[in-house]
Amino acid sequence: MLKEETLKVVINGQEVESSFGKTILECARDSGVDIPTLCFDSRVKATAACRLCSVNVKGRRLPVAACAQKMEPGMEITTDSSDLESMRKTILDLVVSENPTGECVRCEEIGPCELHTLTKRYGSKPGRFHGALSGEKSKDTNPFIFRDYSQCILCYRCTSVCGELEQAHAIVPAGRGFGSRIAAAFDSGLLDSSCTFCGQCIQTCPTGALMDRKMLGQAKASEVTKVKTVCPYCGTGCGLNLHVANNKVIGTTPDWDSPSGEGSLCVKGQFATDFVGHKDRLKTPLIRRNGVLTEATWDEAYDLIVEKFTQIKEESGPNAFTFWTSARATTESNYIMQKFARAVIGTNNVDNCSRT
Amino acid sequence: MTAKKGVEPTPILNALHSMQEKEGKLTRASLEEIAKAHNMPIANIFDAVTFYHYFKLDGDSDKKSAICKGPVCSLPGIKGQDLADMRSISCPGLCDSPVPIFADGEFRGTKGVDQVFELPHDTGTKGVIFRDSRKRKGWILDEYIKFGGYGQLQSLINDQNPEKALGVLKESGLLGRGGAGFPLALKWGAVRNAEGSEKYIVCNADEGEPGTLKDRPMLHLEPHLLLEAMAIAGFIVGASHGIIYLRYEYPLAQNILNKAIEAAEDANILGNNINNTDYSFYLSVSRGSGAYICGEETSLLNSLEGKRPWPRERPPFPTTSGLWGKPTAVNNVETLSVVPRILENGAKWFQSVGLGEGNFGSKLYSVSGDVNRPGNFELPLGVTVRELILNHAGGVVGGGKVKAFTLGGISGGMLSGDFLDLTLDFKKPQEYDTFLGSGALVVLGEDSCVVDFARSCAVFFEDESCGKCYPCRIGAVRMRELMDGISGDSSLIPDTLDHIKEIGDVMTTASACGLGQSAPKVLQGMVKYFSEELDFHITKRVCPTNVCGFDANNTS
Numbered sequence: 004m005l006k007e008e009t010l011k012v013v014i015n016g017q018e019v020e021s022s023f024g025k026t027i028l029e030c031a032r033d034s035g036v037d038i039p040t041l042c043f044d045s046r047v048k049a050t051a052a053c054r055l056c057s058v059n060v061k062g063r064r065l066p067v068a069a070c071a072q073k074m075e076p077g078m079e080i081t082t083d084s085s086d087l088e089s090m091r092k093t094i095l096d097l098v099v100s101e102n103p104t105g106e107c108v109r110c111e112e113i114g115p116c117e118l119h120t121l122t123k124r125y126g127s128k129p130g131r132f133h134g135a136l137s138g139e140k141s142k143d144t145n146p147f148i149f150r151d152y153s154q155c156i157l158c159y160r161c162t163s164v165c166g167e168l169e170q171a172h173a174i175v176p177a178g179r180g181f182g183s184r185i186a187a188a189f190d191s192g193l194l195d196s197s198c199t200f201c202g203q204c205i206q207t208c209p210t211g212a213l214m215d216r217k218m219l220g221q222a223k224a225s226e227v228t229k230v231k232t233v234c235p236y237c238g239t240g241c242g243l244n245l246h247v248a249n250n251k252v253i254g255t256t257p258d259w260d261s262p263s264g265e266g267s268l269c270v271k272g273q274f275a276t277d278f279v280g281h282k283d284r285l286k287t288p289l290i291r292r293n294g295v296l297t298e299a300t301w302d303e304a305y306d307l308i309v310e311k312f313t314q315i316k317e318e319s320g321p322n323a324f325t326f327w328t329s330a331r332a333t334t335e336s337n338y339i340m341q342k343f344a345r346a347v348i349g350t351n352n353v354d355n356c357s358r359t
Numbered sequence: 360m361t362a363k364k365g366v367e368p369t370p371i372l373n374a375l376h377s378m379q380e381k382e383g384k385l386t387r388a389s390l391e392e393i394a395k396a397h398n399m400p401i402a403n404i405f406d407a408v409t410f411y412h413y414f415k416l417d418g419d420s421d422k423k424s425a426i427c428k429g430p431v432c433s434l435p436g437i438k439g440q441d442l443a444d445m446r447s448i449s450c451p452g453l454c455d456s457p458v459p460i461f462a463d464g465e466f467r468g469t470k471g472v473d474q475v476f477e478l479p480h481d482t483g484t485k486g487v488i489f490r491d492s493r494k495r496k497g498w499i500l501d502e503y504i505k506f507g508g509y510g511q512l513q514s515l516i517n518d519q520n521p522e523k524a525l526g527v528l529k530e531s532g533l534l535g536r537g538g539a540g541f542p543l544a545l546k547w548g549a550v551r552n553a554e555g556s557e558k559y560i561v562c563n564a565d566e567g568e569p570g571t572l573k574d575r576p577m578l579h580l581e582p583h584l585l586l587e588a589m590a591i592a593g594f595i596v597g598a599s600h601g602i603i604y605l606r607y608e609y610p611l612a613q614n615i616l617n618k619a620i621e622a623a624e625d626a627n628i629l630g631n632n633i634n635n636t637d638y639s640f641y642l643s644v645s646r647g648s649g650a651y652i653c654g655e656e657t658s659l660l661n662s663l664e665g666k667r668p669w670p671r672e673r674p675p676f677p678t679t680s681g682l683w684g685k686p687t688a689v690n691n692v693e694t695l696s697v698v699p700r701i702l703e704n705g706a707k708w709f710q711s712v713g714l715g716e717g718n719f720g721s722k723l724y725s726v727s728g729d730v731n732r733p734g735n736f737e738l739p740l741g742v743t744v745r746e747l748i749l750n751h752a753g754g755v756v757g758g759g760k761v762k763a764f765t766l767g768g769i770s771g772g773m774l775s776g777d778f779l780d781l782t783l784d785f786k787k788p789q790e791y792d793t794f795l796g797s798g799a800l801v802v803l804g805e806d807s808c809v810v811d812f813a814r815s816c817a818v819f820f821e822d823e824s825c826g827k828c829y830p831c832r833i834g835a836v837r838m839r840e841l842m843d844g845i846s847g848d849s850s851l852i853p854d855t856l857d858h859i860k861e862i863g864d865v866m867t868t869a870s871a872c873g874l875g876q877s878a879p880k881v882l883q884g885m886v887k888y889f890s891e892e893l894d895f896h897i898t899k900r901v902c903p904t905n906v907c908g909f910d911a912n913n914t915s
Contacts, residue, residue: 172400
């Protein structure tokens with residue numbers, strides 16, 4: 004069985020074993036051969052827009068896009084000929100010719116973007132081909148996603164991720180040709196679209212066109228420490244990296260290796276970490292004394308709870324209680340809560356906010 | 360189970376057209392209604408609608424009247440007036456009646472409708488597709504039948520031997536007439552053998568290539584021939600639905616085709632249980648909305664599905680995964696229209712029609728530009744450029760020499776007048792880095808400027824690039840800008856020829872589809888065959904034919 008599923012191909016003169024159904028790009032990367040891409044995101048169907056991954060396949064008249072072409076037995080593939088490399092350089096020169104020159108905010112503040120990592124590698128500089136620029140800064144005022152399409156290279160990763168992966172269908176390609184653009188329906192702002200602000204468009208963007216608005220202007224990339232953690236909002240437990248600068252959480256990026264979300268986050272995990280350092284955040288228990296909430300110690304709080312619970316149970320019976328647990332709590336905490344309701348108080352009045 | 364009459368396999372485009380016709384534009388409310396009815400996200404409908412020239416969203420500027428500024432209509436001997444201030448439309452396929460105008464939803468050639476609605480020129484040969492067209496009105500069902508029409512479909516159904524028919528087509532050596540020249544029998548065989556019970560026949564009637572107007576007379580004058588061919592195709596491959604994807608610019612053809620389908624269905628010649636047999640074949644017409652890329656078969660399929668008409672990556676090919684992912688035969692109007700003739704007269708007869716070795720059958724050639732008699736010519740495949748231009752199309756206006764001519768509209772490349780002995784077939788032009796394509800030639804006389812013409816071609820491809828892949832999306836713009844530099848704007852001159860070569864190479868080798876791959880071809884022909892004229896423009900800043908403006912402010 005196994006034998007039928009595997010196939011042998013030759014990549015740059017080396018025989019490589021791969022399996023049916025894999026693309027040339029997947030197979031090459033599996034075997035340590037690097038092929039550059041800009042429009043590729045392994046989570047969605049290949050758009051094959053950038054053509055940087057074009058490789059030569061023996062017997063084919065023209066190069067093929069490695070991201071979209073499936074492996075066939077016996078293929079002889081060349082990924083790094085001088086013709087291919089010079090084609091890549093020309094494509095990159097064309098790409099940088101459509102955006103304004105100047106500092107890349109993303110490289111500066113968040114970390115090197117994919118585009119500029121590649122242009123450095125290929126020694127590609129803006130200005131060799133000059134002419135019309137494409138895209139403009141969006142007037143969208145949503146609080147989360149900064150959209151500057153003058154930096155956009157129309158790789159269509161954001162629209163694929165939005166539609167195909169997240170099924171949000173908020174942003175799509177619109178128009179055609181050099182005037183193509185990324186837009187929500189009727190060019191509305193994201194707040195008026197079906198956007199759920201999951202932030203995945205920002206995470207897949209290979210340039211500074213889409214960025215976390217709240218993270219901007221906070222720190223230089225070199226000053227940021229990334230702290231790997233788990234999102235505290237719900238029981239799903241998505242992995243994330245808190246970006247910390249000057250002992251302050253300035254934002255979040257997904258932990259792509261996290262088994263529960265595989266990098267996908269929701270609006271809360273992606274954008275709502277401000278509470279960590281918020282001035283209204285509770286730091287001690289509060290007891291209402293003479294109508295006013297006043298700070299107390301944990302011992303004082305527990306003493307009061309025990310006293311009142313005992314009193315209520317004696318006066319009104321166990322069914323006077325009802326317990327609600329939170330989706331933000333872990334499965335273990337929820338279990339303990341129902342155990343407490345049933346075994347300690349003696350009631351079945353227990354429920355969880357995520358049940359409805 | 361077969362579908363009932365009236366079931367539409369591709370409803371979204373038609374729904375958009377109906378809505379636009381009703382309300383004059385597409386409002387948010389109407390798009391939401393369509394999105395809901397077809398279970399599509401509203402953003403995806405918006406995405407598709409914004410792609411086309413002729414869908415009009417609420418708030419879009421009104422395209423009341425506009426004029427063709429395509430490469431043919433911009434030739435100095437043709438345009439006749441300064442078009443700078445007029446709005447432009449993409450080539451509407453009226454290159455035999457320049458310069459066409461779009462007004463009140465209609466496309467009109469300057470010769471008037473009657474002359475546009477005319478037969479291909481009489482070439483003195485018998486003709487294959489238009490064999491009977493001078494003797495009867497082919498668009499009237501009874502007259503079509505009187506001359507043996509629908510006879511081949513009926514024999515095929517009676518014989519119940521699709522393999523045999525496929526064998527005849529294979530032996531005939533019929534190559535696809537849409538541009539690629541792919542063997543028809545191979546394509547139909549692949550669809551026939553593809554897994555799946557639901558299959559489709561799609562007719563590509565979206566000729567949008569400048570200079571190409573050959574499908575128009577077939578659609579207008581011989582609609583039943585096409586319908587019969589599609590039903591034959593359905594029987595051979597095992598499909599029960601045929602869809603004609605018709606370009607927006609041919610509204611008259613839509614009427615004619617719809618009437619023809621209705622008449623044939625009423626007579627039970629098409630539709631449900633044809634002539635009380637087990638074979639049912641349903642036909643419908645889907646109108647495009649103005650997009651050259653939709654002539655590319657995978658873009659066409661996306662368009663039919665109501666999606667953004669970007670080309671798809673291949674493989675898989677439409678033969679196994681086409682419309683709605685089902686096996687689909689996509690064929691050009693001309694390819695389909697010769698099929699009943701081949702079945703009627705046999706493979707040997709078809710082979711005997713062509714000229715020269717391996718050239719089988721006839722070809723419809725469209726000639727436009729600086730010629731005395733522009734239009735369509737049905738001639739044996741393999742005729743020479745000399746015979747076509749000088750004998751049939753009446754030679755160059757004013758009696759001058761042919762300076763240059765293009766092939767395949769403007770996609771097949773450009774050669775100089777030294778190549779008049781070239782045979783117009785699927786093989787020979789490839790020796791000169793050109794290809795026959797749709798069989799359309801644009802002719803430039805000595806008063807035309809190849810540089811200005813190449814610039815017009817670059818403008819066309821910039822306007823029609825779909826915007827998906829980088830080499831074409833960005834390359835097409837840079838090429839047009841470079842041509843602006845050569846023909847007028849001096850700020851764009853440095854490195855011009857090197858850049859044309861470099862960008863052209865990348866477009867040719869790395870673009871995702873045929874549009875980007877062939878977009879630089881005319882420019883490459885200019886560099887190769889007209890270096891002297893080019894040099895005048897670049898170094899002396901002089902246009903020998905006095906066509907280019909050389910006004911530093913004039914970049915249009």
